Amino acid sequence: MPAMLGMAVAMADPIIVYSAPHSLFSGKLRSYLRKTGQAFVERLPSHPDFGARIAPKIGRVVIPVVETPGGDILQDTTEIIDWFEARDGKIGAVPTTPLMRVLSHILEMWGDEGLLRPAMYYRWKFDAINQPFLTLAFGRMILPQGAPAECASIAPAVMGRMQAYLPALGISDATAAAIEADWRAVLAALDAHFLRHPHVLGGRPSIADFGLMGPAYAHLGRDPVPLALMKAEGERVCRWIERMNVADADMPEFDSYPRDFFADDALPDTLSAILKLVAAQYLPELRALTAFIANHLARHPEITEGAPVIAPGAGRSLGSFQVQAGETAFSMSARHYQIWMLQRVQDAFDAAPVADQPRIRDALAAVGLADLLTLRLPRRIERRHYTEVWGAERAIAATPTNA
Incomplete structure (x- = not known):
């Protein structure tokens, strides 16, 4: 029987969480662990094990990071939550309807x-x-x-x-x-x-x-x-x-x-x-980002499946793009991780029964979010070994535009 949120999940040994009280994503993960009754020990990144074993494994200094009793190292709060949901028989943090x-x-x-x-x-x-x-x-x-x-x-x-x-x-x-x-x-x-x-x-x-x-x-x-x-x-x-x-x-x-x-x-x-x-506040950024990365892919046909989205030594982003949100225009870096998160929205829609999809589209259209279902790139972005890489090429209905 799946465990429910707020009910303890039995574990022989606690997991170790490297985090910090003021860390944004640590706040997300800590809340999840508490609400799902996980046994965990929290350590600061100044703990000697973090520098000696954890950061070298991941390849950079980032928190939060989870070390399981079996020695697995998990990084990225979304993937960490996925791991617990799968391991514990879908605790229930993701609705089923x-x-x-x-x-x-x-x-x-x-x-x-x-x-x-x-x-x-x-x-x-x-x-x-x-x-x-x-x-x-x-x-x-x-x-x-x-x-x-x-x-x-x-x-x-x-x-x-x-x-x-x-x-x-x-x-x-x-x-x-x-x-x-x-x-x-x-x-x-x-x-x-x-x-x-x-x-x-x-x-x-x-x-x-x-x-x-x-x-x-x-x-x-x-x-x-x-x-x-x-x-x-x-x-x-x-x-x-x-x-x-x-x-x-x-x-x-x-x-x-x-x-x-x-x-x-x-x-x-x-x-x-x-x-x-x-x-109103976030969709304009996603539209502009998707268009920017689509143009990047068009300019670089040499990109292959499995290649890192950001090549080693090439900085932290693919470049900068312009966003127009209401009356405000500004430039920002292309944070490609957002595309990986957006794909999860689209994957959830694609996995829904065909009979339910029109109702989902209508519900999103009613609040101005229908574009989230169609902002797709000709290559997916995947996560492997603690970083984002290009996925396989795919056919899409239309090339995203910065509309």
Whole structure:
């Protein structure tokens, strides 16, 4: 019998998680592990085993990373969750009904990738208030019992590398007002939703919740400036974060609420409002990114299946592209990992019964997200050995355009 969310899964030995309290994706994974009753031990990346064994295995320094009792090393929160869902007989973080399944993948992608911009903006553009807190957080990731002076001497190098990434995300003084307006709109929509529902997709947590937890907790619900904003304008979002950070259900406000996902034919207005914001704020980036990478593939017919998307020594992205979101235009780096996440949305749709697919299309069209099903590249992007590689060529209905 599959284990249910919130019920402990028996394990002879705990897994080891290398993570950090202020790490965005660590927040996603930690919530999943707690809600699914996994036995785990959390270690900082300053632990000697991380530098000696883990980072060399992966090929770079990145968190979170899981080491299983059997010695397997897992990296990437989405793949880690897949591993647990498969191992434990589908714990239930991914809905089984066709529309909810597709929506869960959309919202996980949005949390992981679409909310990186406000998360990084609110962390790094308010130094006067955030910096003392962040200096201690980053310093104590390296030196866990470090005194303030010690943290001040070792944290700036790490923090500087993080701040240097802001232009790649389209974060600048020119985009600041739009980023703030967009996040406050999202915060208001989430607050309205969590007033009436305990989780994103109903009465139990899903990958939609876990994807959202990364930015909403580790950055936007923990750093001083965005936390103050959340307390002022998103009290129910704060309450949802509390709920997502504990192992039990923690739903006293919803004592008679069904402990299941929404039915496919019962999309609440508050969820529709969130999805419309995803369409307005994030879909333009995905359209432009897909067009950019399609053009890259057209310019490089020599690309072969299995080749790394980013060749060794070629930097972190395929280049930069322009995004027009509403009245705001900006340049950002092509984060190809988003395409891998988008493919998971499309795979969920393609796997749905043919009879259900028109209803899924109609539901996405109603909130402005129908394009997510057709933004496809002539090559898939796959993940192998902790990195992204080009997949096989495939036929697609139409070449994506930056419309």
